[in-house]
Amino acid sequence: MKEIVSMMRIFYVNYVLVTIGIITSKITFLVLILAYIWLGNTTSTEMIFYVLSLFHQLTTALGVMLPVNMGKVAQFRAAFIRLNKILQAEELEKIDEEKCTGNPHIEAKAASVKIDGKEVLKDVTFEINFGLTIVSGLVGAGKSSLLKFILRDYPMTNGRLNIAGSISYASQEPWLFPSSIKQNILFGEAYDKARYNEVLKVCALEYDLSLLDNGDETIVADRGQNLSKGQQSRINLARAVYRKCDIYLLDDSLTALDRHVQEYIFNECVQKFLKNKVVVLVSQNSKQIDKADYVIMMDQGMIVSAGKPEEIDKRKLNGIKALKNDDIDDEVVKKEVLETEQQFTKKKVYQEKKKEGKVDLEVYKKYFRYGGGFLVFALIICLYILAQVFESVADKLLAKWIDLQQKVLDMQSNSTINATVFEDTASLKDNTFGMYTTLTIMKSVMGLVKYYALLRFCRSASVKIHNAMSSCVVNAEMKFFDNHFIGNILNRFSYDLNNIDESLPFVFPILISVMFTCMGSAIVVATVNWVLLIPCSAFFAVLVAMRMGYIPTSRSLKRLEAATRSPLVGHINSSLEGITTVRAFKAQAILKDEFDKHQDLYTSALFTLRVTMTAFGFFMDFVCTIFTILIISRFLFFEHDISAGNVGLVLNQVFMLTDHVQWAIRQWAQLENHMTSVERALEYTVIKQESITGREPKNWPKDGAIMYNNVSLYYENTKSPVVRNVTFQIKPRERIGIVGRTGAGKSSIISTLFRLYDCEGRIDIDHVDIKEVSLKYLRSKIAIIPQDPILFSGTIRENIDPYKTYPDSRIWETISKVKIKGIIPNLDMTIQDNGSNFSAGQKQLICLARAVIGKCKIVVLDEATANMDPFTDKMLHAVIEEVFSDCTILTIAHRLQYIMDCDKVIVMDNGELVECDNPKDLLQNQSSLFYKMCKQSKRD
Template structure:
């Protein structure tokens, strides 16, 4: 879901951009009008005051010159300055990127070797003033090395130092051999599962089949509709967390390397799957390799060849898993009971491995969204909606009348200028032939009075036209500005309130493309295209009427020329519109690919496949730029042919004046020539802008799609003092993610009493997280969910979610400060915030509540520390219902135990639902729910479930070696 901070940034950016561009346009228009109309008027006045003769040649030359000056100053010069500013800004950003510090491309040998090696000597890593790794020294040449330690001890940082994502500030690093890396947070990119695993490697069927077997993916592929050809959405959201982790692991294991770095990639798996993969994959398949595994699991530590214990960025202890290491592990990492593991004979272990492939489950068969490129003309509904967002029919009519009034005063002033030229010419002729005859004197006086009257009238209409011109442009740009802002607001509102299925089926590249390029089109381009079309329509109409008023035969030429231009546009529009749609749709994959690449940069570098990602990006970019270039070229081509047509009209008018019309007045010639010059240029420009309008409206069409997103029904009741008890009842609850017949949850019926602590367990994809989605109403369900006897469907959505706390599986930390992350509504005092941080053990890691925190994907805290911040956030609010979705997955065992004590102390009077793969997290719960394929297989207190030796829960606990835990 898009965060409010993201929304605020988008909204502020669009508003600033619109307002600045809007007022700059007004300023440019004022300057243009001053140089064109008012500048010309002042020139004429200067000639009159100084006694300079203003004959027809001077008038024609002055009008043409000042119109050109007005165009260049009001449009071309500002546009050029804007382009220059964008160039300088882009150049500076590019230079900054090019001059950034780069990693050494030869940081480890990429050649096979029989003697792989990882050696660090007194290695340290420092970021700014903080040392995250200190004096690290070890040498590994073979076997399984396990790294463990408390949250924030530097385990992942050590891997990044080995990969040289973190350059050493001191010491040395030597690696010999090819390195494969599996990240703690699974990284998947939009493509097939098979391509995610191969990731640029050649397909070896035998190795591939073996890898998917040891990574426990066989059953998943058999159940998915398209097997390993199933398309993965952004970050693998159409797969379960366990499936994401195993595919992420399979990618690393498939690479034929000598060194494997596995960053706690078994955390999201239940105990049975963990044991299977640890035995079959890590201990067996990788037994001849250097394998370094980050893990907090007791059984893994026992079976390692070497153990490295990290604490606060340095190595606390290192050695084989002997009694000394066990004691250090007990002190720092594990709980005593975790070292008690029931011995399972070989026959039972084999049976469990056999059963594993029978019980592994999948979550969904959702297909990735493919952006649909519409065809045909833009529906009138699109224009109608755009006009409604701009202010409706009233604003449209206001702009129409302003345009008509402006053009009338402008054309009439031009006509008055033509009359004034004729009268002025008459005055000059009379003055040249004046005698003492009273009749000549009277004629001169009458002509002068008429000249003065016409000029004053011209002055009035000229100034009125300038004022109306400014008002017209102001009103039109304000209209388009309102439309842009309102569409943006509508999109944000729909996105923020959209149903979860929208986010399940839409790639991030498609969403970002709408909010970037399409929004930029209607912010920066569409207002001026509409303004040009609107202005040109009235200008051409007015100019054409003036030309026809001089000679009626010109109407034939005008009709013929307009018909040719419209016919040319008619032929161009289908291809131009389709090319714009193609341009927009080909931009989405480019953005999505870049976004996915940045998220998985460490994995990409470790696999040494940067060139493949660059090639893939180049393909996306080439496709986009080819569509853009084709669109641009066709527009320039249509402009060329339109210029030829309008130029021919100009030649016809000039030829008619020169060869045929001898009785036409000088004023009419001046008027005709100035109008023809203007009409010819504006007509072809107007037709081009009319075509461009249809093209740009494809962006409006795409944006309006996001204003019609199906939204959640947020209407409902708000109850006082609810929930006061915290009881939860499910009655015949079933869930389907995409309104299909595939049920993820099937007819669930259970009751949770107030203040009960419920553990929810099951194989990967059994439906555990789906239960959480139902209690928050992320998806509509069949049946009833009652909290304190109230059907949650009757409650207001915001009210419901506000009164249930969640500590999610993937911890979310927002960009901002510690304070804003804990208390976004500023409801708590500083001492309460510090108290919550102290309860979760994060106080010593935070210097100030105003300490800056990065985004959820790029932060200065480890995954475990981010989870603790989420826990502190939940503790502050003291809700009656708390949901923990794998909240301790990224914790070491000591922090895990402390965390459960914190939860027990702070949520003793709350109902707690805990989803966990680590079974000791639920053994002390009041009840445990075992899910299997979306159904409740078992639901009772832990002791009762453990008494049933044939039950699923008993077998899960036995596999985890925790049968003696409660005793």
């Protein structure tokens, strides 16, 4: 934020310097003439206009070029400081991957790791060889840190690490980049059809891909938002498994999957497909631990126990109990494939709908309205007109003063001239110069006023457009984010707003000022000899015709430049999000090449635009030169009765006219180009918004009763509903479990409760249709702990109590309830980008604290404990039972043992509610889907 403010200061200072520089050169000319006369010297026409021409050049140098380049130097300095921080950042030690000449293995000896002064790994010693190694432990024990240490993503402070063999890696939080599913899996590796198909099979992706119109060519949205969490995890795992390596590091890759899917992938992928490899799997599943060849138990960054499963000190498990499963027929599991609930589009990555033709007049109208309205703009134009009147009259007075000065000199040399006439002429000369001086000062003051007024107008428009964009995007319907990549959105908020913030406030004042200067010069020339208006008009017509031919090309190139920047922004954003995976795959060169391609495409569009502008300027300079030659020739080779002062005045105005007209034409073209950014920004001010109107019933909801009546939900571009005719009732304070295979529609049911998407049917809470309730009020009354924990940049206090409603004592009480007091030293502790200084489980606990502090009557747990070990999971459910004892709770869970105590279980399958009853009653029916699911994962 400080850097943004600094850049804005540079911009405004630069603007002020330009204005002051122009005024200073004019005042300096006036002072110089006054001093010259005061010293007793006489002036001549040649001397005055020669000095005046020099000061016109000085105006350009002092008033324009110097401030502009000072601003560019300041911008360069600011950019250099920012880049220097990156260039001087601590780099990881570059270690070439060792070729495995013997058996692949990983060995660490007394190794420790510190990040920002905090020791995340302490004196770890282990040796991992062929087979399956399970790394387990409580939330925040350092499991993910151990894998990143093996990847050398974390630098060692002491100790030794020896790795023999190539490494593949699957991150805990799935990382997908905007491209096809196939490219996400291959990730630069050569395509081997047999291996690729086998990987799809062992990662249970075959059936998912068969449901898609484009199969594995389906485009993945930013962060895989158009896929379910289970599908994201399996594609992320497939990428790691497809790569032929000696060592596979799988960071809790199975947790987000249903129990039977976990079982299938663990058996088919981990134990069979990777059976001859070194596999390190982070897991809290006791059954998987029992099948491991080697187990590492961690706690607080230390290895507390290591060895074969039967050798592990059971006390170190801290309550992790075995999740016993009945014998499962592998063939049956293989047939229980997954179904998808999300929409898939056929659009290209970062594709934007590029407008054609001229910028609509409505865009200009909206810009003026945002700036303050047409009346305010008209008043500013009046200031420009008044300033130009002062300048034109001053120029005319200067020519008159020069003629009078020459007349006085002639009278002094002629002794026959009457003294009274001489005195009158001298007095008129002095009065004329006095009026010229007064007008020069007035036009200088008016110059400051007019520039400031227009700058404020443009600034107001920029701020209001930004606020309108922000408000519209934040309150947009969810389908907007389903169909727009982050690169496109960031491009509008960076590049286009930058043009509106910094370029338009320069173009508008210069264009308007130059336009009136041209008009003033033409009028002054006409007062000398109206015939001179004919070549002036012809000159102006030629330049306008050139502009009309140039602007369509320039405008299209400007739009193309803006559109080609979106992939550039999106690619770098996506790459940084998955930097650990990129390093693990040694894919830096691949992503660098892709970035270079995006950069080259953008640069080619930008370079073509700049070359076109330069060519346009060259041809305008040529026409201006021809015009100047014609005017000078008129006075050199043709007789005329124009006075010397007027001849100098005409030549001076012609020189100004040639410069100003071509500059005005350039700025006119630039205005059209920059207005394409306004056009693009305004597109984000007309996004379809969520309906926020509605009533706010007092003391609602009082009980927490929920009723669904024939609720159906369609996503855009889907042929069939993802939730179909769902009907059920929930009594106050009931515990409801929602289960189903990945993609069955569980999360979609929750999205209808929060009105994230428009749905058919009726949903009542305490006998009030939620469509009648204000959207903000509705969502404030329902607490949710999401599947993907979201932390905001800021402090712990701001994350738990974002609206600053509760005292610190209440926040600490909540922190204690969710058992995270030990990891939070104070409420002002800074949360790094996306909570990177916390483990996934710890982030989930902070989200739980945010939900607990609000004391809502309805609480939604969307697989909230998916990233937690069983002990923490059980502890959290006990906390939930305590703090939400008088609430209605809806729980989406993979671990069925925690919904057995629910009052009802809702079983979803393919978007339909197939079962809704007490779990004990459902278990009595051996043909029920719930019974089959429990058969695979029983409660202890």
